[in-house]
Amino acid sequence: MKFDPKHNHAESQWKAGYIPRKKATQKDYNRIGFMSGLEVHQQLLTKEKLFCHCPAGIFNGHDDYDAELIRHMRPTLSELGEYDGTALMEFKTRKEIYYRLKNQSACTYEVDDTPPFPMNREALGIAIEISLLSKLNVVGEVHITRKQYLDGSIPTGFQRTAIIGVEGELELPHKKIRLIQLSIEEDSCREISDVGHKRVYKTDRLGMPLIETVTYPDCVNPVEVKETCDYIRFLNRSTGKVRTGMGAGRQDVNVSCRGGSRVEIKGVAHTKWIPELTHNEAFRQWSLLLMRDMLKQRIKSSSKWKVSHVELDKSMLKGVELPGHAEKLIAVNLPNFEGALSWFTQPGKMFANELSERLKVIACIERPNMLHSEEFEPTIAESQWNEIRELLNAGENDAQIIITGPADDITTALEAVEERCRMALEGIPNETRKSFEDGTTIFERVLPGADRMYPDTDSAPIPLEDEYIQSLGKNMPEDIIERYRKLKEWNVPEDTYTYIFSKDHFPLIEKIINELEVDPVFVGTFFGHALKHAKGQYTGADELYGSKIYKLFAYLKKEKLDYRLAKSILPELVEHPKMDFESILIEMKFKRTKTKFILEKLPLLIEKFNKEKKVGSDSNRVNWVMGQVKKLAIGNMDLKELSEKI
Secondary structure, three states, X not given: OOOOOOOOHHHHHHHOOOOOHHHOOHHHHHHHOOEEEEEEEEEEOOOEOOOOOOEXXXXXXXXXXXXXXXXXXXXXXXXXXXXXXXXHHHHHOOOEEEEEEOHHHOOHHHHOOOOOOOOOHHHHHHHHHHHHHOOXXXXXXXXXXXXXXXXXXXXXXEEXXXXXXXXXXXXXXXXXXXXXXXXXXXXXXXXXXXXXXXXXXXXOOOOOEEEEEEEOOOEOOHHXXXXXXXXXXXXXXXXXXXXXXXXXXXXXXXXXXXXXXXXXXEEEXXXXXXXXXXXXXXXXXXXXXHHHHHHHOOOOOOOOOOOEEEEEOHHHHOOOOOOOOOOEEEEEEEOOOOOOOOOEEEOOEEHHHHHHHHXXXXXXXXXXXXXXXXXXXXXXXXHHHHHHHHHHOOOOOOEEEEEEEOHHHHHHHHXXXXXXXXXXXXXXXXXXXXXXXXXXXXXXXXXXXXXXEEEOOOOOOEEOOHHHHHHHOOOOOOOHHHHHHHHHHOOOOHHHHHHHHHOOOHHHHHHHHHHHOOOHHHHHHHHHHHHHHHHHHOOOHHHHOOHHHHHHHHHHHHOOOOOOHHHHHHHHHHHOOOOOHHHHHHHOXXXXXXXXXXXXXXXXHHHHHHHOOOOOOHHHHHHHHHHHHHHHHOOOOOHHHHHHHO
């Protein structure tokens, strides 16, 4: 059976059981057994790194470094005489790992030439405080362990980490999410590039204190995953003791469907990506399970299944544009895989992409690295495929691919393709995947084994006295759910909540409402709409956080000016942060006007409207008159009261 290129993507989606997220309901997620949990990472706001005295939070440009270190990773046997799967995969890549160091933010500890210093007590205190906020049970003694990191992102090959709290919960507005644990650990390097057999890291972020909050897989739909992640980030920020900005908070999202496997989507930069990513991953697994069932009808034994291949001469692909690195061409036959290469996996992707991604990561062959017999827009003519099928002695239900790449990488490439196809006959491979803004993912590496943690013999246990823990529990911020309920009680629009919590503005909002008696709805929208807009439009808006805005409202109250004037003052305040409020009003050409003077204008304006026979209802009259006096009224009287007077 030959592949029909007329077989379109929409039909492929239907066969794979895919439903676009905007059309999916909870019933759909229940049908496929959607399940998801989180690992939320948050950098702590400390002066020094976790296990040395290097400064934390000093970042340099990619090309600004004082030294470069090169390392090669190789696997070693465990005590049980076994190799870790991730270690073997990384070894196959033959990667050279480059580390760029800056004297100001690196030391010999980070390259494993010096034992660790005692754990940063400032970081430990913050981790305990956040554990208490998360209703976790704080451990009586902190035991530092080593967690294997075999991708080169930590030069030592392991990360020092310690569990601080276990078995907690978060109370979301509609349900509770259970927490497994909170750990404190050292951050990894920043990846700069990963091309071919060379991966480059910057070490300025390495060793910075980081906490990881791990949830149970209690989320049953994509929106719930985002809400949980946001809640954890808001809770962390409410302490005022964590870093903010790009890269300071990252999350790994674990997703599976019924019959699938835990797949970890690594390093999701923005929580707004989470719904689409988790939806697509769950349906990717569901789709691959349906493909497995289709293949199992033809292939009875995965252990006996194997590929065959022949080397091609480039003359056989006359008219086909090949990549520059195509030193060698290998045609591979996939027995009984007809229809699998074009099988839908994610929006815009098919199973053939899963093979190509493995060639990039494991064989280090940059894309484009593969052609296949089921392309929707064929690159190779059918007559050429027929010649290749004859060389491969292909059967009627077989599929074919052509691998293009450096000669030294072809053997590894063949192994990677055969291994991934065998996995397709069994189910969903455990793996980590890299996320993209459009909601799709690509293969990143094999998921590390469970037994990758062992005690750190260089670090003594740290006992935690009850008095010390209790002292950290004093003066903690209230729970986020309580703040949420207060905003609801004040009738503050919900579209402001995310911004208010993400910037930790709630304490200031509450202070303005309680001490200055400003309308809660106005204060909430001022922060959630006006200030958010100002941050996006004007340089220097970040400097307004804190006492500056409080002083603005206090000034308006003292001068008996309407609080709505604050929205007009805000752009000027951002542009001229050192200017006093009175000078800003002069710059705005604001005139103090008594309410009586404004109201005296209304009869004449209404008469003018009537004389000119304006067409429309009473509301049109009100709107027209309001337009004439609004500029004069803003700051001098309540606009709602003015509308009623008109």
